[in-house]
Amino acid sequence: xxxxPLNRKAETLTSRSPDDVxxxxxxxxxxxxLPGWEVAANGQADACGWQADLRACHPCYWTAQVPDNATYxxxxxxCGNVAQDWETGLPLVGP
Amino acid sequence: xMKLASTRIQPRPRGADGRVRSGSAGLGTRPGxxxxxxxxxxxxxxGCTSRKEEPAAASAKTATVQRALDVPRxxxxxxxxxxxxxxxxxxxxxxxxxxxxxxxxxxFTADGRRAFVAxxxxxxxxxxxxxxxxxxxxxSPARQVLIAPDGKSIGVLEHDVVVGKDGARTVMxxxxxxxxxxxxxxxxxxxxxxxxxxxxxxxGTHASVVLFEAGVVMLVxxxxxxxxxxxxxxxxGGQEPLAFGKMIPRQYLTVNHExxxxxxxxxxxxxxxxxxxxxxGTSRAIALGGQLxxxxxxxxxxxxxxxxxxMRSMVVVxxxxxxxxxxxxLGAAHTGAVVSEDGSRVYLAQTVDEKGGAxxxxxxxxxxxxGKIHLDDISPWVIGIAPRxxxxxxx
Amino acid sequence: MSAATExxxxxxxxxxxxxxxxxxxxxxxGEKRLLFVVENAAFTELDDAGWALANMLAxxxxxxxxATLKALSELHGExxxxxxxxxxxQLEILEPADRPRLPADMSSFGVMGPMSSLVxxxxxxxxxxxxxxYADFGRYGDSFGMMDEAMAIAHIDKFFDQLxxxxxxxxxxxxxEPLMNMPVVYAGHAxxxxxxxxxxxxxxxxxxxxxxxxxxxxxxxxxREKFVITVSIDGPPDINDKIRPIERGSGSYEKIMERVRTxxxxxxxxxxLTKKSTDVARIVRHLVDxxxxxxxxxxxxxxxxxxxxxxxDLAQVMIGMRALADDFVAYAKQGKxxxxxxxxxxxxxIGAGEPRPLPCGAATNLAAADNKGDVYAxxxxxxxxxxxxxxxxxxxxxxxxxxxxxxxxxxTRAPCQSCWARYxxxxxxxxxxxxxxGKGEAPWTIADDFCDFLxxxxxxxxxxxxxVADEAPEMLSRLKGTKDACSQPAGL
Numbered sequence: 001x002x003x004x005p006l007n008r009k010a011e012t013l014t015s016r017s018p019d020d021v022x023x024x025x026x027x028x029x030x031x032x033x034l035p036g037w038e039v040a041a042n043g044q045a046d047a048c049g050w051q052a053d054l055r056a057c058h059p060c061y062w063t064a065q066v067p068d069n070a071t072y073x074x075x076x077x078x079c080g081n082v083a084q085d086w087e088t089g090l091p092l093v094g095p
Numbered sequence: 096x097m098k099l100a101s102t103r104i105q106p107r108p109r110g111a112d113g114r115v116r117s118g119s120a121g122l123g124t125r126p127g128x129x130x131x132x133x134x135x136x137x138x139x140x141x142g143c144t145s146r147k148e149e150p151a152a153a154s155a156k157t158a159t160v161q162r163a164l165d166v167p168r169x170x171x172x173x174x175x176x177x178x179x180x181x182x183x184x185x186x187x188x189x190x191x192x193x194x195x196x197x198x199x200x201x202x203f204t205a206d207g208r209r210a211f212v213a214x215x216x217x218x219x220x221x222x223x224x225x226x227x228x229x230x231x232x233x234x235s236p237a238r239q240v241l242i243a244p245d246g247k248s249i250g251v252l253e254h255d256v257v258v259g260k261d262g263a264r265t266v267m268x269x270x271x272x273x274x275x276x277x278x279x280x281x282x283x284x285x286x287x288x289x290x291x292x293x294x295x296x297x298x299g300t301h302a303s304v305v306l307f308e309a310g311v312v313m314l315v316x317x318x319x320x321x322x323x324x325x326x327x328x329x330x331x332g333g334q335e336p337l338a339f340g341k342m343i344p345r346q347y348l349t350v351n352h353e354x355x356x357x358x359x360x361x362x363x364x365x366x367x368x369x370x371x372x373x374x375x376g377t378s379r380a381i382a383l384g385g386q387l388x389x390x391x392x393x394x395x396x397x398x399x400x401x402x403x404x405x406m407r408s409m410v411v412v413x414x415x416x417x418x419x420x421x422x423x424x425l426g427a428a429h430t431g432a433v434v435s436e437d438g439s440r441v442y443l444a445q446t447v448d449e450k451g452g453a454x455x456x457x458x459x460x461x462x463x464x465x466g467k468i469h470l471d472d473i474s475p476w477v478i479g480i481a482p483r484x485x486x487x488x489x490x
Numbered sequence: 491m492s493a494a495t496e497x498x499x500x501x502x503x504x505x506x507x508x509x510x511x512x513x514x515x516x517x518x519x520g521e522k523r524l525l526f527v528v529e530n531a532a533f534t535e536l537d538d539a540g541w542a543l544a545n546m547l548a549x550x551x552x553x554x555x556x557a558t559l560k561a562l563s564e565l566h567g568e569x570x571x572x573x574x575x576x577x578x579x580q581l582e583i584l585e586p587a588d589r590p591r592l593p594a595d596m597s598s599f600g601v602m603g604p605m606s607s608l609v610x611x612x613x614x615x616x617x618x619x620x621x622x623x624y625a626d627f628g629r630y631g632d633s634f635g636m637m638d639e640a641m642a643i644a645h646i647d648k649f650f651d652q653l654x655x656x657x658x659x660x661x662x663x664x665x666x667e668p669l670m671n672m673p674v675v676y677a678g679h680a681x682x683x684x685x686x687x688x689x690x691x692x693x694x695x696x697x698x699x700x701x702x703x704x705x706x707x708x709x710x711x712x713x714r715e716k717f718v719i720t721v722s723i724d725g726p727p728d729i730n731d732k733i734r735p736i737e738r739g740s741g742s743y744e745k746i747m748e749r750v751r752t753x754x755x756x757x758x759x760x761x762x763l764t765k766k767s768t769d770v771a772r773i774v775r776h777l778v779d780x781x782x783x784x785x786x787x788x789x790x791x792x793x794x795x796x797x798x799x800x801x802x803d804l805a806q807v808m809i810g811m812r813a814l815a816d817d818f819v820a821y822a823k824q825g826k827x828x829x830x831x832x833x834x835x836x837x838x839x840i841g842a843g844e845p846r847p848l849p850c851g852a853a854t855n856l857a858a859a860d861n862k863g864d865v866y867a868x869x870x871x872x873x874x875x876x877x878x879x880x881x882x883x884x885x886x887x888x889x890x891x892x893x894x895x896x897x898x899x900x901x902t903r904a905p906c907q908s909c910w911a912r913y914x915x916x917x918x919x920x921x922x923x924x925x926x927x928g929k930g931e932a933p934w935t936i937a938d939d940f941c942d943f944l945x946x947x948x949x950x951x952x953x954x955x956x957x958v959a960d961e962a963p964e965m966l967s968r969l970k971g972t973k974d975a976c977s978q979p980a981g982l
Contacts, residue, residue, distance in 0.1 A: 006524075006534055006955065009533070
């Protein structure tokens with residue numbers, strides 16, 4: 001074995017089965033209208049994007065990766081079934 | 096405060112030899128781009144409990160709702176980018192409409208014949224009986240639709256995004272547009288402000304309320320143009336104990352039938368609902384307690400109760416006493432809320448359930464989860480009820 | 491009318507051979523080869539194949555999976571190569587190059603939730619005159635003065651008002667020398683206790699003192715009310731008395747120890763390490779033997795060349811730390827925890843493996859309140875306008891708190907971004923960073939020498955942890971507990 005996990009984090013990471021997909025929950029993040037994470041209100045990448053995260057996204061941290069509904073109103077258009085469509089339906093957005 | 100594991104998991108495809116292949120089909124980042132838009136590269140761990148409340152399913156497609164003698168045959172509309180109409184008594188999807196645009200809000204005429212959705216492609220009318228797409232009444236991305244109390248017109252909150260040559264995006268000021276329900280013509284358009292979440296209009300006779308993404312809520316005096324603004328409401332006001340700092344209003348604004356009272360949720364410590372009397376121009380806050388994540392709001396048909404979607408729970412507020420009378424855990428995350436026409440139960444959209452979504456049914460008396468109707472092909476984030484009789488309800 | 495928004499097209503699938511190499515820190519120490527993953531805080535021991543892979547990947551931001559497997563197979567055989575590469579992928583050192591880049595988990599601290607710890611500066615005065623005092627002998631740069639009872643109660647009330655659903659709260663009496671204002675300590679304690687009871691919360695109390703004014707009455711009260719008492723003492727008499735003189739000029743050691751022994755207190759010792767007291771091993775061992783329940787050291791932050799560290803001093807401190815690490819392992823082999831809280835804290839943090847984006851609870855969990863009615867990010871920063879976060883009248887200013895925390899996050903600080911220990915250190919004590927940065931605008935950063943020292947400390951911590959894993963594995967479960975990201979203070 002290449003690694004001997006020494007701390008809890010290493011143990012957790014190395015004991016996952018590759019098929020072990022944890023169910024994710026989807027609050028209101030994508031349909032939510034909060035300003036997105038990296039894409040800030042001005043449509044540009046926000047160097048301090050953590051602000052949106054700290055303000056309201058923190059319970060579902062990852063959702064901070066979602067662009068906001070005002071700047072990208074069409075972002076979810078191809079994602080009618082999130083669980084199935086996320087791979088193909090959600091486009092990349094950038095500054 | 097919930098603690099997340101920092102693991103980020105995707106299903107790892109296995110090759111023909113059974114070995115795990117790295118790499119994922121999906122989204123990429125441009126080199127140097129700081130920005131990502133995958134909402135599921137990370138897995139969340141919290142609380143997506145299995146359907147322990149769910150009654151036995153009649154088939155893979157449906158879940159049977161417990162049948163009582165006089166269970167209301169509600170037609171529940173659940174929407175994401177498409178609409179699915181569910182017969183709540185049967186626990187089945189009975190029809191649907193494909194829109195292929197993100198739907199943000201819906202409204203129904205009082206006679207229950209016509210439905211309107213606010214989508215990223217503007218406002219569409221949908222015939223309730225046939226669920227066929229009707230007129231495409233407006234074309235700019237729309238966040239909110241609201242039928243006027245006199246039933247003659249419908250208001251829509253919309254805006255445009257201007258994309259420059261270099262790809263830079265400018266969010267234009269939001270507009271409140273009024274469209275005639277008789278002939279579909281635009282009756283009026285006015286600027287509402289920058290990055291508006293929702294509007295409770297005054298119809299010229301009383302004050303209006305405008306909610307902003309920035310966290311400000313304006314009470315605009317009767318007869319004044321929305322963009323002129325008004326008095327910023329004190330979101331922390333009222334009789335409950337002092338709370339620190341900024342409150343965050345969410346977009347789930349709901350108004351009573353006359354359009355004279357507006358309610359909207361405010362996240363903060365403690366979270367609360369603000370009730371604005373648009374005639375008197377006053378507001379009061381109803382404390383919900385704790386730091387809830389507020390994701391939906393619905394008035395009961397008799398307007399005596401307010402049902403609050405607190406994402407993984409539902410809170411019931413008695414509007415007469417302005418007190419919380421009960422709350423119930425829902426397990427998974429939900430969006431939206433709508434009360435059945437007889438006031439006996441609440442429907443909430445569980446956006447993700449297995450590979451699709453679901454509608455959760457919560458009885459109000461006694462307060463308990465009655466069941467869940469699974470939806471195979473959409474993950475709903477807006478929910479409404481098509482009225483059979485007098486009242487239209489949505490959001 | 492409006493410009494139609496453009497249609498966004500999904501990016502096509504990328505080839506799955508290209509892997510991104512995320513930051514990791516491999517090192518050899520003793521006979522061990524260890525690896526720490528920078529952004530997720532996973533810590534593992536490597537075998538030969540793992541070490542070879544680590545060396546292969548070092549310095550390369552991307553690699554081809556096929557090529558890596560091939561090269562590793564040639565050295566260690568196919569089976570080991572596959573297992574090793576998969577292991578690195580599990581640890582998230584290697585990931586598909588087109589997988590979105592994600593910052594370290596930030597949600598493990600309730601940053602903008604209610605704060606849980608209130609530090610009350612009940613006395614801005616002190617009966618000692620230690621030269622390095624960051625409190626300027628208790629004044630915190632302003633005037634001497636005591637907090638009156640009404641102010642203490644007002645602070646407590648305002649603090650409790652923002653608790654929301656929190657079930658636990660802690661109140662610390664601080665100064666200057668809090669024992670110089672016992673009436674307010676008693677009053678504050680009574681008020682907080684009553685209010686907590688009314689609201690169904692648990693309140694814990696603590697107090698930091700120089701120990702010279704302890705009375706039997708006070709100690710009986712502390713023991714009865716379960717106060718956690720910390721006594722500031724810098725080591726054996728020859729070290730302590732030079733730095734911590736009683737006002738008349740004689741040393742405080744005898745007085746402290748006499749008071750502690752007579753009253754029957756069993757306190758924690760808090761040591762300030764200075765240029766004049768770098769023999770940390772001797773200091774800690776002495777205090778452990780003297781019977782202190784726990785010993786914690788804090789490097790001085792006085793802003794004065796007389797006391798502050800230079801590179802050679804820090805090297806001396808590291809020598810002492812290594813000796814103390816040996817002590818820790820020796821104790822662990824006997825099933826005991828060496829009561830040196832710095833080391834234990836680092837080991838617990840490593841054990842839990844949660845990346846820490848902030849160094850402490852300042853402004854997230856902790857607030858410090860002074861006699862003038864102002865509230866600051868922490869007890870070290872009282873009187874410092876840049877770290878003021880509110881007042882007793884108006885409460886905590888959410889925006890100020892928010893912006894302050896943002897300015898202190900490692901992501902906003904240039905040197906932190908390239909440091910392997912950034913999510914262990916969290917950026918370092920804000921007070922120290924402020925001093926090192928010449929007290930300018932945020933973001934404040936710690937100077938190079940001190941950062942080197944901190945990295946040495948964390949490296950020592952990692953190695954010590956690995957040793958305990960080897961030589962006293964039963965102790966590990968005590969070190970792998972849930973360590974709140976922000977409850978390990980960087981200063982003290």
